[in-house]
Amino acid sequence: MSAQPKPQSAHEAWEEWFNHFSPRLLLFARQVTRSAADAEDVLQNAVVKVWNARRKRNGGRDPIGTPDPAEIYTAIRRVAIDLGRRETRRVKREEKVIDFDEARGIDYFQCPFENRERRAEITSALRKLPEAQREVVTLKIWGGLTFQEIGSALEISENTAASRYRYALEALRRSLGKGGESHFQHLLVL
Amino acid sequence: MSRSQDKQNEAIQRLEEELLALEPAPVSATLTRDVLAALGAPQEEVSRATVDVVPAQPVRTRVWSGLMPAAAAAAVALLAVWFTSGGDSSVAPEAAASAEVSVAPQILPNGLQQVAFDTQPQGFEQGPLVRRDGKFYRQVLHQYEESVILVDPHSGATYEIRVPREEIQLVPASFH
Known part of the structure; x- marks a missing residue:
């Protein structure tokens, strides 16, 4: 008689889900926060928030299933908004932090070294987009969401999501067409 | 259209x-x-x-990867010293020790240079300030390149070993 495979626990299922989706979730979190450190805090709090909400719905037992895309992205956004409200006094300082992130070459993407310059240009161009457009581009391109799902996650209409995406791509094209700028080039000059 | x-x-x-x-x-x-x-x-x-989980590439690794040519140059310089001094990895330990004694006086230090190329405030990831002895300090990262110049008095050949270095200095913080 063959042994039955052990059913996956909720923690194992969430770990698998987190390992698979965390790079794109963190990328989105970085679009709605001012520093890499804040983005990590926001992502962690959002995952815990969704876990607790699902646990509550399941009568206090471990949650069934893993988060839906709209559910987790909405949670990330709300936690980021809460963080922003709580820490308005830190805004000036955080603006400096994001400059450091840029200067130190903290990047959104992994990429072969030969594309490093281009990747830096794209990261820089993305940073220059308005937050509303950055959110949509990130969810569409790297989150793989439909405009309907994006609308649901960001609490906007599907048409608004689609038009923001179009504006964002046009802005990126213009920005990258100009050749962009390598924000960490100066670091590598000896 | x-x-x-x-x-x-x-x-x-x-x-x-x-x-x-x-x-x-x-x-x-x-x-x-x-x-x-x-x-x-x-x-x-x-x-x-x-x-x-594969950790994200640390920032400093990314910065330092730009200095790989310098590290490669240092490695080449060391190899050049090794070959010009007649080094042979197959010699017995005793022979290698005696070779070191005879090679060492041939290559003499001829200069040391430190070139700073970046200074940046640190610590926003762990908190902007650190406390030591009841006082607050800002962390400032200094990155520089250290060059050691060696000369072979017999042949007149010079070798330069360049090493990227970094250190964090604590600067007293002022709240005025």
């Missing part, structure tokens, strides 16, 4: 494809471990997460 609109759409499509080809950077093992711990995962899953 006009020709210019076609061109614009093509350009946007190309850009979309280029963006799709970029993979978001992985999250750090620390973050994964913290998230699992926050969910109350059993300890063995939390500790497994620290080894299973």
Whole structure:
């Protein structure tokens, strides 16, 4: 008689889900926060928030299933908004932090070294987009969401999501067409 | 649709494809471990997460990777010293020791130079300030390149070994 495979626990299922989706979730979190450190805090709090909400719905037992895309992205956004409200006094300082992130070459993407310059240009161009457009581009391109799902996650209409995406791509094209700028080039000059 | 609109759409499509080809950077093992711990995962899953997930590339590694040519130059210089001094990796330890004694006086230090190329405030990830002896200090990272110049008095050949270095200095913080 063959042994039955052990059913996956909720923690194992969430770990698998987190390992698979965390790079794109963190990328989105970085679009709605001012520093890499804040983005990590926001992502962690959002995952815990969704876990607790699902646990509550399941009568206090471990949650069934893993988060839906709209559910987790909405949670990330709300936690980021809460963080922003709580820490308005830190805004000036955080603006400096994001400059450091840029200067130190903290990047959104992994990429072969030969594309490093281009990747830096794209990261820089993305940073220059308005937050509303950055959110949509990130969810569409790297989150793989439909405009309907994006609308649901960001609490906007599907048409608004689609038009923001179009504006964002046009802005990126213009920005990258100009050749962009390598924000960490100066670091590598000896 | 006009020709210019076609061109614009093509350009946007190309850009979309280029963006799709970029993979978001992985999250750090620390973050994964913290998230699992926050969910109350059993300890063995939390500790497994620290080894299973590929950590994000540290910032300093990325910065220093730009200095790889300097490190390579240092390696080449060391090899050059080794070959010109008649070094042979196959010699017995005793012979190698005697070779070192005879080689050492041939290559003499002839200069030391430190060139700073970047200074940046640190510590926003762990907190802007550190406390020592009841006082607050800012952390400032200094990155510089150290060059050691060696000369072979017999042949007149010079060798330069360049090493990238960094150090964090604590600067007293003022609140006035």
